[in-house]
Amino acid sequence: MxxxxxxxxxxxxxxxxxxxxxxxxxxxxxxxxxxxxxxxNLFCFSFSEIQVLTGGGGYALNFTGISYYRKALLEDPKFNRMLVELLSSTLVQTPVILIFSLLVASILNQKFRGRTLARMIFFIPVVVSTGVIAYVQNNWVSIMTVSGMGNALTGGEGAGLQELLSQVDVGQGLISVVVTAASGLNKIIRSAGMQIFVLLAALQEIPDSMYEAAKVEGCSAWECFWKITIPSVVPQIIICGVYTLISIFTATDTPIYEYISTQEFVNNQLSFAAAMNVLYLMVVGFCILIGAGVIKLAGRNGRRG
Amino acid sequence: MKERKIAGAAGKRRADWRDPQRLRRVAAAWLIRILRLILIVGLCYVIVKPLIQYFLYACMSQEDFRDYTVSMIPKNWSLFYWKKAAELLELAKGAAARSLLFAFSIALLQMVSSMVIGYGLARFEFRGKKLLTVLLFVVMLVPGTVLQLPEYFLFRYFGLGSLKINLINTLAPYYILSLTGLGLKQALYIFLMRMLFLQMPIDLEHAAYIDGAGVLRTFLSIAVPQCKSLMITVFLFAFCWTWTDSSYATAFYPDISLVSSRLLKLDGMMGSSAGNVTYGGIMLMIAPMLVLVVVCQKHLVKSISMSGMAN
Structure with missing residues (x-):
C-alpha cells in the first residue's frame, strides 16, 4: 500500500x-x-489604532506599538483574572469530563431495557445546550440567585439542595462542596455529550470474544476493564481530550469571551479587543498543544501498562 | 452484559442456589444492576429536569408567577407566557421562518462543502495536501470568535480596490464562511468527513474510475451514498449550532431578527422581571431541535463509529 x-x-x-x-x-x-x-489583520489591529475613513474608503491603521498589550496585561483589572480562572477550571474539568464520559459510555454500552431512550437523552445536551440557550441558562440562573427569587421560581440548580442540607445541619463547608459538585454535574453532562458518543462508538468496536477469552483465563471484570477496555479506547480518549480542550476554549458562553466581545462590539475598543484576542489565542494554542502532548503521553503509558 | 451472563449461568443451576459462592455472585449482579439503574435514571433526570421545568414554568399563569406557594406545577394552566414569548421572539413577524430557512440552508451548505472538502483531502494525492491538512487542524484550534473582529472589517469593506460593498447586516457573511469551510465548528465536520473517506475501501472507486466514470461521477454515485449517516449527523449539528448561534449573529447581522438573537435580547430586555417568558422562549427554541434529534437518533452513533473515530 x-x-x-x-x-x-x-x-x-x-x-x-x-x-x-x-x-x-x-x-x-x-x-x-x-x-x-x-x-x-488581527495581529496588525492589536499593534495599531484603527481609524475608519469617512466616505466609505475603508480604514487606516496608525501604529501604536505594544501599548494595548500592556493595557490588557497590566492595567485591565479583569482580563488576567478571567484568563487564569479559565485555565484553572479547564485543568480541573478536562480530566473529570473524560472520566465521566468513559464511565457513561461503558454503561450505555451494556445491554439493558430502554438503552435507546437513554442514549437519546444523553444526546440532547450536545445539540440543545449550545449557543444562546447555554448563555441564557447561565445568565438566567445567576440573575435569579442574585435577585433572591431563586428558590420559588427556578427551584434553583443548587438552591433546593442547599436548603435541604442546611436543615440536616451539616457544616457550611461541606454544603458548599456538595452544591458545587451538584451544579457542576449539570455542566459536565452538558460538555461531555459528544465525548460519550465517540467513546461509545469505540467500545462497540471491541470484539466480545476478547472479553470471553479473558474470562476463561480467570480475569475479573475489574481486570478486564483495565487490561482490555482502557487500552483499546486510548486513541479515542486522546481525540476526546483534544476535543474537550477545543470546545472549552471556543465556547461562547464563557465570561472571557463575553468580556472581549463586549469591548469589541459594544464599547468599540477594537484594538484593545484585538490585543486580548491575540493573547487569548496564544495561551489557548499553547494549552492545547501541551494538553495534547500530556494526554498522548498518558495514553501511551496506559497502553503499555 | 457481564452480569447478565453470570445471572444466566446462575439460572441454569438453580438447584444449588444455596451454594454461598453462587449466591454471592447473583447478589453482586443484582447490586450492579440496581446501581446502574440508579445512575442512569439519575443522570437522565439531571438532563431532562430543566426541560420539564421550563415547560411547566412557561405554562403558568400570571397569578401563579406571583404566588410563592407555586413552586413547580402550575395551579392555573395558561398559554399567556407562551404567547408573550412568541410575540417577543417575533415568530409571527417572520423571525421563525427566516431562522428556519437560514439554519436549514446553512446546514445544507456546510454539509455539502464539508463533504466535498473532506473527500478532496482524503482521496487525492496532490501537492500541498499535507500543508492543507495541517491548516485544517489550525483552523480547528483557532476559536472562531477570535477572528470575528478582522472578519467584521473584511465584510464591512468587502471587495477589491475601490469597489467595496458593505455586507454587514446581511446574511451573506455566514454563507461565505460556510461555503469556504470556516463556519462555526465546521473544521470538525471536515475532519469527520475526511476520516470517514479514509476508512472507506478505495477499490470500488478505482474500479469506477477505470470503467470510465469521471472523478465527479465517482464521487457522486459511489462516495456520497456511503456516507449518508454522517451526512445526516453533520446536518443535524450544523442546523442546531446555527439555530442557536448568537455570537455570529450579534457580530455580523445584529439588525436582522433571528430567533437566537431575539432570545438574547429578550433575556437582556426583561431583566429579572422577565418571569417565565424566557422559559417559554427557550422551550420554543428547543422544540425543533428535539424533533430533529428524535428523528435522526438512529444515525448518530452509527455515523461516529463509521467515521473511524472508533479506530
Whole structure:
C-alpha cells in the first residue's frame, strides 16, 4: 500500500490527483482570502489604532506599538483574572469530563431495557445546550440567585439542595462542596455529550470474544476493564481530550469571551479587543498543544501498562 | 452484559442456589444492576429536569408567577407566557421562518462543502495536501470568535480596490464562511468527513474510475451514498449550532431578527422581571431541535463509529 504512494509522489501528479485541488478549492480560497488574512489583520489591529475613513474608503491603521498589550496585561483589572480562572477550571474539568464520559459510555454500552431512550437523552445536551440557550441558562440562573427569587421560581440548580442540607445541619463547608459538585454535574453532562458518543462508538468496536477469552483465563471484570477496555479506547480518549480542550476554549458562553466581545462590539475598543484576542489565542494554542502532548503521553503509558 | 451472563449461568443451576459462592455472585449482579439503574435514571433526570421545568414554568399563569406557594406545577394552566414569548421572539413577524430557512440552508451548505472538502483531502494525492491538512487542524484550534473582529472589517469593506460593498447586516457573511469551510465548528465536520473517506475501501472507486466514470461521477454515485449517516449527523449539528448561534449573529447581522438573537435580547430586555417568558422562549427554541434529534437518533452513533473515530 505504501509503495505506490511513495512512487507517485516522486513522479508528476496524475490528472486524477489534480482534481483534488478542485475538491478542496473552497477551503483553499477560504484559507487564502479569509482565514490567513484575518489572522494577520488581527495581529496588525492589536499593534495599531484603527481609524475608519469617512466616505466609505475603508480604514487606516496608525501604529501604536505594544501599548494595548500592556493595557490588557497590566492595567485591565479583569482580563488576567478571567484568563487564569479559565485555565484553572479547564485543568480541573478536562480530566473529570473524560472520566465521566468513559464511565457513561461503558454503561450505555451494556445491554439493558430502554438503552435507546437513554442514549437519546444523553444526546440532547450536545445539540440543545449550545449557543444562546447555554448563555441564557447561565445568565438566567445567576440573575435569579442574585435577585433572591431563586428558590420559588427556578427551584434553583443548587438552591433546593442547599436548603435541604442546611436543615440536616451539616457544616457550611461541606454544603458548599456538595452544591458545587451538584451544579457542576449539570455542566459536565452538558460538555461531555459528544465525548460519550465517540467513546461509545469505540467500545462497540471491541470484539466480545476478547472479553470471553479473558474470562476463561480467570480475569475479573475489574481486570478486564483495565487490561482490555482502557487500552483499546486510548486513541479515542486522546481525540476526546483534544476535543474537550477545543470546545472549552471556543465556547461562547464563557465570561472571557463575553468580556472581549463586549469591548469589541459594544464599547468599540477594537484594538484593545484585538490585543486580548491575540493573547487569548496564544495561551489557548499553547494549552492545547501541551494538553495534547500530556494526554498522548498518558495514553501511551496506559497502553503499555 | 457481564452480569447478565453470570445471572444466566446462575439460572441454569438453580438447584444449588444455596451454594454461598453462587449466591454471592447473583447478589453482586443484582447490586450492579440496581446501581446502574440508579445512575442512569439519575443522570437522565439531571438532563431532562430543566426541560420539564421550563415547560411547566412557561405554562403558568400570571397569578401563579406571583404566588410563592407555586413552586413547580402550575395551579392555573395558561398559554399567556407562551404567547408573550412568541410575540417577543417575533415568530409571527417572520423571525421563525427566516431562522428556519437560514439554519436549514446553512446546514445544507456546510454539509455539502464539508463533504466535498473532506473527500478532496482524503482521496487525492496532490501537492500541498499535507500543508492543507495541517491548516485544517489550525483552523480547528483557532476559536472562531477570535477572528470575528478582522472578519467584521473584511465584510464591512468587502471587495477589491475601490469597489467595496458593505455586507454587514446581511446574511451573506455566514454563507461565505460556510461555503469556504470556516463556519462555526465546521473544521470538525471536515475532519469527520475526511476520516470517514479514509476508512472507506478505495477499490470500488478505482474500479469506477477505470470503467470510465469521471472523478465527479465517482464521487457522486459511489462516495456520497456511503456516507449518508454522517451526512445526516453533520446536518443535524450544523442546523442546531446555527439555530442557536448568537455570537455570529450579534457580530455580523445584529439588525436582522433571528430567533437566537431575539432570545438574547429578550433575556437582556426583561431583566429579572422577565418571569417565565424566557422559559417559554427557550422551550420554543428547543422544540425543533428535539424533533430533529428524535428523528435522526438512529444515525448518530452509527455515523461516529463509521467515521473511524472508533479506530
Amino acid at each position: 505504501n509503495k505506490p504512494k511513495r512512487k507517485r509522489k516522486k513522479h508528476a501528479m496524475t490528472r486524477r490527483d489534480r482534481a483534488g485541488y478542485l475538491f478542496t478549492l473552497p477551503f483553499i480560497l477560504g484559507l487564502l482570502l479569509i482565514f490567513l488574512p484575518c489572522l494577520v
